[in-house]
Structure formats: structure tokens, C-alpha cells
Amino acid sequence: PTAVGKTALSIRLAKKYNGEIINGDSMQVYAGLDIGTAKVTEEEAEGIPHHLLDIIPVEQDYTASDFKRDARQAIESILARGKLPIVVGGSGLYIEGLLFDMQFGGVAAENPDYRKQLEAELERTDAMCIWKQLQAKDPKAAEQIHPNNSRRVIRALEVIHFSGKRFSDQADRETAPHYDALLIGLDTDRGILYDRINRRVDLMTDKGLVEEAKALFDRKLPVKTQATRGIGYKEWFGFFNGEITYEEATEMLKQNSRRYAKRQLTWFRNRMSGIHWFDLVRNSHDMQKIEDLVEAFLA
Template sequence: MDSNQKLLVIIGPTAVGKTNLSIEMAKRYNGEIISGDSMQIYRGMDIGTAKITKEEMQGIPHHLIDIKDPEENFSVAEFQLLVRAKINEIAKRGKFPIIVGGTGLYVQSVIYDYQFSDVPGDETLRKELEERAKGIGNEALYKELQKIDPENATQIHPNNVRRVIRALEIFQLTGKTMKEFQSNQQPDLLYETALVGLTMDREMLYDRINRRVDLMIEQGLLDEVKSLFQKGLRECQSIQAIGYKEIYDFLDGKMTWDDTVEQLKQNSRRYAKRQMTWFRNKMDVQWFDMTDVNNLSKKIGEISQYVEGKLQVKSNTY
């Protein structure tokens, strides 16, 4: 890793305005954007993950979007390898790498020196846990994780059995929770990083989230999820994404449409709250309040000033 490599990271909750800011930053600093979202990697899951469109990209290259099929698994460790390689590749072309996303653990894994391979897998233990999951069910196994490592459990969906098993495996092999294991590593930043966080008045953010859900439905979210449902995709990591799991319940006849939409909005708001908690507790972030949407150019100027001071980079005139 090149500790002198300059890197801009833009984080924040869903619907706060990361996409628009990232395009402006990429234009100013001759940048290319790497998605730091754990669900935008999946092909055919565009509306529900608020994936950037070709028009919105405005010619700026984007990476780590549409690289997996929905039935494929994807781990933090794999993300870490891919993004670090992409940072090097972008830098070699003389461009400025910018990571943009809301999946805290994924972004954290790239910029800090976490060694996920430090705890080797135990095939026998894993098979035993897999059999337990089949016997007692996903929910019961997840409750076991909640008892021993409640903080890590909040980052994992109960149906993401692979990650639940890995967390239990780490605890049983080391006697430590994920947080204890990571704190012993005392990770350093691997790059010269400007970590920009976007925040917003909570009521305003929640209103934006609600309106975004309404827009997704107008754009055809139900048909997008139906196409996955009709392919028989079920116990997949991708289907645990907010917007997909709720509509699966609707298609299974478990909820009315109105209740589904309300549940989707509520889960999206809760996710935004969890994102903010994660970012505030886990990373050394420079926060910028985006509440005043009528003064965005001034805010972009403030952020640019911070980035230029932190990384000693110059903006293009465009």
C-alpha cells in the first residue's frame, strides 16, 4: 500500500446527497469514483439500490458497480482486495480516486489496515454451525450471535447466514467479539485520506428518504423485485437488501402493499440512523451539514477547501 497515495472518501446516510457531491469532486480533481456500497455491486438491482444512472455519471468513470449476479455472495474481504487494486489502477492513470458510499464496514476495511485473514477459518466448526442453522433456523442462530456480540449483530441481517456463521466462528476461535478482535489490531490509515461525511437535519433527511422510496416505486421497483422473485432467488445475500426483502414479503402474501411501502420507508430511515451511528463511532470524519439545500455551491466550496488543505491537491478550473 502506498501511504502517500491521496484518497477522498465521501460517506453519509442514504439520500443525503453523496452522489451529487462526488460528481462535483471528480470534475474538480480529475477523479474517478469507486462505489462503497455493498449492494450496488449486483446486476439488475438498480432502482432499489439507488444506483447512479449513465446520465448522472456525466462521463465520470465509476467502478465496482454491476460486478456480480444477484445469486453470488460478496464478502468484506473481497471488497477490500478489489477496491485497493482499483485505487492503485486509478492512480497509475494519473487520476484521483474517490470512494463514495454508505456501507461503513466496507469503506472502513479499505482505508484502515484490517487483516480479515488473521483469524483462519475452521472447516469443521463452520460445517457444524451450518448444520445448526439448518436444524434450529436462521433466526435462532442469529439470536446466539446477538447474545455474545450484540454490536456486530446489528451490522448483519438474520438471514445472512454466512456472515452470522463467520462472526460466531471468530468468537469461538478467538474468544473475542469482532470489536475486540479489531481493537487489538490497532489499524492505521493506509492512504493519505480526506474523510468527508455528509449530514443533514434528521426530519429533512427522513422526508428525503420517504420521497426517494415513492420515486423508486414510480420508477418500477415492484417489477424489478418481481423479476428476481420469479427467478426463484431466495436465500441470497442480495435479497436481504432494503427494498427487496420487504417486497418479497408482499409477493409472498405476508403484507398488504400499503404496509409494504410503509415498512420500506421505516426500514430505510432506521438504516440511515444506523449508518450515522457507525460513521460517528468508527471513523475520524470531517462532517459537513447539507441541510441548506439552497446554498449547495457554498457548501461544495467549503468541502473543496477542506480537501485541498488536507491533501494538498489543486482543483481544475471548469
């Protein structure tokens, strides 16, 4: 999940195994959103090429299908240069879609009216209202999808509507991975993880997160724009509107970040088998185990 050392590990592996990094975080694709997304800095990157960072203006939405298309192109180009593609990020739907060839269109893509109807309903009511429809039709899917993940909820309702089958039964994907991939997950003790997240938020505010969020706020983008809904940004909008205090916004950001980390872990543990889990925060010798694993995979 967030704040467990993915960036440092990816740079180390890329340097050691002649790799290039592909961003797999749904917010790091946006240009200008750097501090709140914990985007790798030039210094941290140590000269390792990074793909799919800063590729989209904040006004534009970027979907899992866009990511799948762009990440595939990046993978092909990295492989063509004889290098190792390393996808790094915690956006479960992006990673899963890339690996398991999930179809984000299908029948529904040819019948956009139902989606438009759901989106209009979302506009009129709220995310919870749409999620409750899913809960009524497919409780198992509703359990796996967070109510605020409206895109995914709408996607599930579309699949149910057009296929007549439960979304959770189909899992919306093929079972065989599209790539021969080695999956590495990082985790640590919950208390330690939450403490790291809290400290990271304080560090971000010291680095200028509030100013970065204010620049986004001042763009006056529509409420549904993806970039404005990102954790690290939306929490400050109430502060800028004078609805909450600075301290309340900070606390809300910490809480949302902790919840997000929990959801990320649930996603990867429940939906993606075959991940090798390590704890680099508490066990530095896990680094050697990871390198042994990579070497065996590449052999």
C-alpha cells in the same frame, strides 16, 4: 447515510479534482439492481468513470473481502493513471475493511468447520438465535452489530472462538489506515432525512422498482442469497406472495430504509474516527468547506 446527496457530491468532486469513482455500496455491485439501490444513472455520472458497479450476477454472493480485493485493484489503476480515487457508499464494513486492512479470514479461514456449523444453525433457527450467542459472549460487540447482519455476527463468533478474546476488544482491524485518506461524511437533521427517504421510496416506485423487484423474485433464488436480502427488494416478496398489500410493502420499505440510515450513522460515528461531517441539505455553503478541505488534503 442513504439519501443525503453522496452521488451528486462525488460527481462534483470527481469533475473538479480529476477523479474516478469506486462504488462502496454492497448492493450496487449487482447487475440489474438499479432502481432499488439508487445506482448512478449515465446522465447523473456526467461521463465520470465508475468502478465496481454491475460486476456480479444476482445469484452470486459478494463479500467484504471480495470488495477489499477489487477496490484495491481499482485504486491502484486509478492512481497509475494520475487520477484521484473517490470511494463512495454507505456500506460500513466495506469501507472500514478497505481503509483499515481488516482481516476477513485469519485463523478462521483455515478452520471452516466452525463457520459451517454456525451457518447450519442459522439455516435451522434464525438470525436472532445466532445473535443471542454473541450477546452472551460479547455484549459490546452484540450492541454494535445488528441482529440481521448474520455474516458479521458469525464473523464475530469465529474471532471469539479461535482467538479466545472478545471481538469488541480486537475490533478486528489495525488502527492505522492503510491509505492516506480524507473521510467526508454527509448527514442532516433526522426529520429531514426521514422525509427525504420516504420521498425517495415513492420516486423509486414511480420509476419501476416493483417491476425490478419482481424480476428478482421470479429468479426463485435461495432465501440466503445476498441480493434477495437487500432493502428495496425483500420488502416486495411478501406482496408478490399475496401475504401483504402494496401499501404495507411500501411502508415496510420506508421503515427499513429509515432504520438502515440510523444504523449507518451509528456505524460510521462509532467505528470510524476522523470523519469530517457536513450537511449539504441544510447548508449549501458546506460545499465550499468540503472543497477547501479537499484542496488542503491534496496540497
